Amino acid sequence: MITPRLKPDSLAVHAGREDLADLGVHALPIDLSSTNPLPDIEAGGLSYEAMAGGGAPHPEGGAVYARLWNPTVARFESALARMEHTEEAVAFSSGMAAVTAAVLATTRESGHRHIVAVRPLYGGTDHLLASGMLGTEVTFCAAEDVAAAVRPDTALVMLETPANPTLDLVDIRAVVAAAGGVPVLVDNTFATPVLQNPADLGASMVLHSATKYLGGHGDVIAGVIACDRERAAALRRVRAITGALLHPLGAYLVHRGLATLPIRIRAQQANAQRVAAWLSTHPDVSRVYHPGTAGDARDLLHRQMRGPGAMLSIELTGGIEQARSLTSGVRLFTHAVSLGGVDSLIQHPASLTHRPVAAEARPSAALVRLSIGLEDPEDLVADLEQALAHAPGRTPDRVPGALDARRPAPAHAGATHP
Numbered sequence: 001m002i003t004p005r006l007k008p009d010s011l012a013v014h015a016g017r018e019d020l021a022d023l024g025v026h027a028l029p030i031d032l033s034s035t036n037p038l039p040d041i042e043a044g045g046l047s048y049e050a051m052a053g054g055g056a057p058h059p060e061g062g063a064v065y066a067r068l069w070n071p072t073v074a075r076f077e078s079a080l081a082r083m084e085h086t087e088e089a090v091a092f093s094s095g096m097a098a099v100t101a102a103v104l105a106t107t108r109e110s111g112h113r114h115i116v117a118v119r120p121l122y123g124g125t126d127h128l129l130a131s132g133m134l135g136t137e138v139t140f141c142a143a144e145d146v147a148a149a150v151r152p153d154t155a156l157v158m159l160e161t162p163a164n165p166t167l168d169l170v171d172i173r174a175v176v177a178a179a180g181g182v183p184v185l186v187d188n189t190f191a192t193p194v195l196q197n198p199a200d201l202g203a204s205m206v207l208h209s210a211t212k213y214l215g216g217h218g219d220v221i222a223g224v225i226a227c228d229r230e231r232a233a234a235l236r237r238v239r240a241i242t243g244a245l246l247h248p249l250g251a252y253l254v255h256r257g258l259a260t261l262p263i264r265i266r267a268q269q270a271n272a273q274r275v276a277a278w279l280s281t282h283p284d285v286s287r288v289y290h291p292g293t294a295g296d297a298r299d300l301l302h303r304q305m306r307g308p309g310a311m312l313s314i315e316l317t318g319g320i321e322q323a324r325s326l327t328s329g330v331r332l333f334t335h336a337v338s339l340g341g342v343d344s345l346i347q348h349p350a351s352l353t354h355r356p357v358a359a360e361a362r363p364s365a366a367l368v369r370l371s372i373g374l375e376d377p378e379d380l381v382a383d384l385e386q387a388l389a390h391a392p393g394r395t396p397d398r399v400p401g402a403l404d405a406r407r408p409a410p411a412h413a414g415a416t417h418p
């Protein structure tokens with residue numbers, strides 16, 4: 001049994017595994033049954049009824065059907081809920097499926113269709129809301145303008161902090177106060193429960209793209225929302241009917257990822273601080289975006305986070321030309337979207353992740369985003385140094401030969417993403 005006093009690192013290793021000893025196993029089982037034998041009509045019916053209402057299966061009736069309930073998924077959910085200090089959590093087939101379910105559940109439960117969304121947001125979330133695809137009317141605004149944007153028919157306020165890709169920090173407590181009782185959803189993907197617990201600051205729902213840090217190894221697409229029992233039931237009702245359940249293999253991978261999450265975050269964060277410090281002295285870098293670098297944000301960082309995390313963005317003096325040559329010239333970093341894995345990634349948000357965002361809210365074309373992994377930070381610095389040295393206008397004598405190239409530089413720099 002887990003005592004409630006366990007510290008976060010111990011919870012990460014042990015939470016959601018409470019039933020394993022009784023099952024006679026040590027590692028997380030992966031339950032792949034799509035359907036489950038029913039004891040009889042009555043017990044099966046009771047269980048079906050309980051799950052259709054968003055609850056757990058009836059003990060006699062079993063899980064019935066995997067779109068309604070799966071034990072491997074439920075173990076991950078209970079672990080994540082413990083780590084986020086909420087009663088429950090509901091896992092989805094992707095972060096975007098989780099965003100969709102949050103919008104559908106809150107609009108349906110409240111009978112309202114107005115959403116307030118604090119920009120900047122992840123490009124996919126911004127795109128989903130702006131498209132009106134879910135029948136919502138959305139007011140995009142800055143964090144300071146939430147009170148003015150909230151209306152009597154507002155169903156949900158959404159925000160992301162640190163935000164993607166500028167790493168802006170939003171004061172969660174202040175937005176919760178400004179929302180005046182309207183539920184606030186915080187996308188906690190960048191911070192993870194290791195660095196920030198939005199529920200402790202008044203957030204009603206805490207969302208993760210578990211694809212990123214929770215999974216941590218770039219091999220699973222998953223989403224999850226931590227919240228109270230009532231909201232979890234509403235989310236499960238949406239999940240059951242729209243079919244956005246996380247596959248048990250994915251749930252196994254993200255649950256396994258939780259065990260090393262705290263240690264990965266601390267090591268990646270230390271690496272990011274080293275890389276950020278080096279970049280801030282580079283003549284081609286006009287600005288480094290890393291949480292808490294400016295005065296006000298540093299205050300907020302200390303109030304609501306336990307560290308700045310391992311994401312950073314930079315603005316290049318050479319603009320998009322230099323962004324193109326940097327992203328094509330790296331050898332240890334992988335030029336790819338996504339983030340939060342054990343290996344370092346680099347990407348150009350204006351061309352890729354934030355491409356669908358309205359022009360006025362799209363990031364600068366000179367901005368490049370880096371997800372710092374677990375490599376030796378000196379190798380990461382050396383890779384960025386050699387790639388920047390190849391940038392337009394740099395002289396070839398700045399090219400260092402130290403880095404062991406694992407693969408040749410692409411022949412057609414930037415050809416895939418003009």
Ligand SMILES: *Cc1c(COP(=O)(O)O)cnc(C)c1O
Binds near residue numbers: 094208211222
């Ligand atoms: C990636 C991401 C999402 C979307 O998650 P998927 O798992 O790709 O569907 C949502 N929010 C943030 C902050 C993200 O980085």
